[in-house]
Structure formats: structure tokens, C-alpha cells
Amino acid sequence: MRGQNTGSLTISLGGMLFVLINAETFPTDVGWLVRFLGVLAFGLVLWQAFRTPKRGKAPNRPSPAAWRTFAISVALMWVAIPLGANLLSQQFNLPQLIVLWVVFMVGAHFLPFASVFTAPLFVSLAWTLMGLAAVGVVLTLTVWPTAPSVMAVLAGFVLLGFGLWIARIGRENPVSPQQHA
Secondary structure (H helix, E strand, O other): OOOOHHHHHHHHHHHHHHHHHHHHHHHHHHHHHHHHHHHHHHHHHHHHHHOOOOOOOOOOOOOHHHHHHHHHHOOOOOOHHHHHHHHHHOOOOOHHHHHHHHHHHHHHHOOHHHHOOOOHHHHHHHHHHHHHHHHHHHHHHOOOOHHHHHHHHHHHHHHHHHHHHHHHHHHOOOOHHHHHH
């Protein structure tokens, strides 16, 4: 499995989980429809990633320094999520914002990927997720108390869309995804 497939499937699996978990708060019929669309989108990613062999030579493997940056980014995200969740629920009494903190941190952890994996599209993904989280916080604290679950579902579909995009560009040109940013 090439790196783009691994990346697209990982991103898409996270997206599908955001959709499946957070659609639980929607009205029953809407929730089932949203979950079905999330699973369908994940199926499209699988189909795109595995339907035919990719053209071109295999992309270069990331350097050990790139893998260290990747590991540090993921580790920091895994540490920041529970710390932020604890602060939001215990110190600020805002547990409804925890899911938005998770969306924000998932987005932030993609920022270093752009330079490390020579794929600027990760910057777009990062800022899109962080923007959704920020808008969700403002909406939650001002006018729309149920915004967190809606924003998390939107974030899930953003992740699914990016996963599909990565699978597709990996198929078209597995050597240089940066051309598609």
C-alpha cells in the first residue's frame, strides 16, 4: 500500500468516526441519513484507493526526520486532547466545547505535514478544521448550543473529502501531490 493510500484511509476513517459519533445527537431520521452518507463516503474512498493500480513509480519514502515530525505531531495531539478536554470541563465548565477542541487539535496536527511530506494540501485541511472548530465555539457560546455536533459532523465530511482527494491525486500522480495544493 502506498503512502497516499495509507494517508487517505487514515484521514477518511477519522472522518467517518466524527460523522458516526456526532450524528448521534441529530433527530433519528436525520442521524441515520447522515451516518449512511458518512459510510457511503468512506466506501468511495476505499473504491478510489483500491480500484486499479496507480500509474508511475512509487513516491520517495519520507526521511527519518519526517517520520519523527509526524510522530511528534501525533503525540502532541494525543496529549493536548485530554488536557484541553479536562480544562474545558473542569476549569471552565464548558464540556459542550470538548468535541470542538478535538476537531481543532486534529486540524492543528496536520500543519507540520505540509512541509514534512511535501504536500501543501495539508495546510488547507488543517485550517479548514481549525476554522470549523472556531466558528463552532462562537456559535455555541452565542446563538446555537447544538453547534458542536453539527460542526464535528461537517469536520468529518471535510476529512472524508480530503481523504478522497488524496486517494485520487495519488492515483493520478503518486510522485508529486504538492502540484494539487
